Amino acid sequence: MPNYVEVEQARTMSGLRLVLSPGVPGPWSEAAKGIFHVKKIPCIAVRQKMGGDPALREWTAQDSAPVAIYNDERPRSTWIEQLYLAERLAPQPALIPGEIGDRVLMFGHCNELCGENGFAWCKRLLLFHSSLTTPGVSEEVLGLTRALAGKYGYDPALVDASRARIVEILRALSELVQEQRRRGSRYLIGERLSALDIYWAAFCAIINPLPDELCPMAPQYRSAYTNRDPEIAAAVSPLLYEHRDFIYREYLELPVDN
Ligand SMILES: N[C@@H](CCC(=O)N[C@@H](CS)C(=O)NCC(=O)O)C(=O)O
Known part of the structure; x- marks a missing residue:
């Protein structure tokens, strides 16, 4: 999809505009792109300036990416609002399960992956x-890191609990994929594609990115994303990596373009 326009130009346009961080396969951005792609909703990619973007802030009252802006509706800057927008603009294929048990399960796991x-x-x-x-x-890296660390609540005292939380979340998702395989389903929820499959496919990059020919990225991002923590590695079922590959191959755009 990319072929970026600047925020100033995007503000004069109508339709769906999706603000993304160029050159970075950020998990929230790749998932939003994937959801709009699966639903065949055309959108215009808009360039975010990482580490502080006054023009984006003026437009959307915040400066993280992704943001989805549809016509003159309010900007949607969180994953769950973006999912509901996509579901409304193109109800099929539905990515939110119709059955309440599946829906509760799906949003629970999505929140574990994408939420605060x-x-x-x-x-x-x-x-x-x-x-x-x-x-x-x-x-240069330290400057950007300091800016983002302040914005996103970094505190060295949170490191151990963050690692434990990652392990807990990946174990739960591993149990889910194993259970689904036992039931004979190729998907994480029920018998069909849901938003959780797409969120996992996109978010998996931050521990195990796709190879460079499928997902080109600067070496420093690849190195930073790639997990080297043995406890985190042990929490991931190999089925989850297989599942990411299946979802990209069957449903998403390859090579990843950002
Ligand atoms: N607000 C999003 C999350 C977006 C987010 O955290 N974006 C980060 C990606 S690491 C970002 O834009 N970072 C660069 C920046 O803040 O300049 C959500 O809750 O769904």
């Missing part, structure tokens, strides 16, 4: 910790 204090949130705190405490990190 969830998988990506906690992994980000570990990344800040590593950049800020490892000798030899460049001043």
Whole structure:
């Protein structure tokens, strides 16, 4: 999808505009792209400036990515609002299960991956910790890290609990995929694709990115994303990696374009 327009130009346009961080396969951004792609909803990619974007702040009252702005509706800057927008604009294929038990289960796991204090949130705190405490990190990276660490609540006292939370979340998702396989389903919820399959496929990158030919990214991002913690590695069922590959192959755009 990318072929970015700037915020100023995007504000004069109508339809769906999706603000993304160029050059970075950020988990929330890749998941939002995936959801709109699966539903075949056309959207215009808009460039976010990482680490502080006054123009985006003026438009959307915050400056993280992704943000989805549809016509003159309110900007949607959280994953759950973006999912509901996509579901409304293109009800089929439905990515929110119709059955309440499946829906409760799906949103629970999605929140563990995408929500505050969830998988990506906690992994980000570990990344800040590593950049800020490892000798030899460049001043450029340190500057961006300090800005983002303040914005996203980094505190060295949170590191152990963040690691434990990541392990807990990945174990629960591993149990889910194993149970679904036992039932004979290829999907994480019920018998069909749901938003959780897409969130997992996109969020898996922050521990085990797809190879460079399928997901090109700067070496420093690849290195930062790639998990080296044995406890986190042990929490992930190999079926989860297989599942990510299946979802990308069957439903999402490859190579990842950002
Ligand atoms: N607000 C999003 C999460 C978005 C988010 O955390 N975006 C980060 C990705 S790491 C970002 O834009 N970071 C760069 C920046 O803040 O400049 C949600 O809750 O769904």
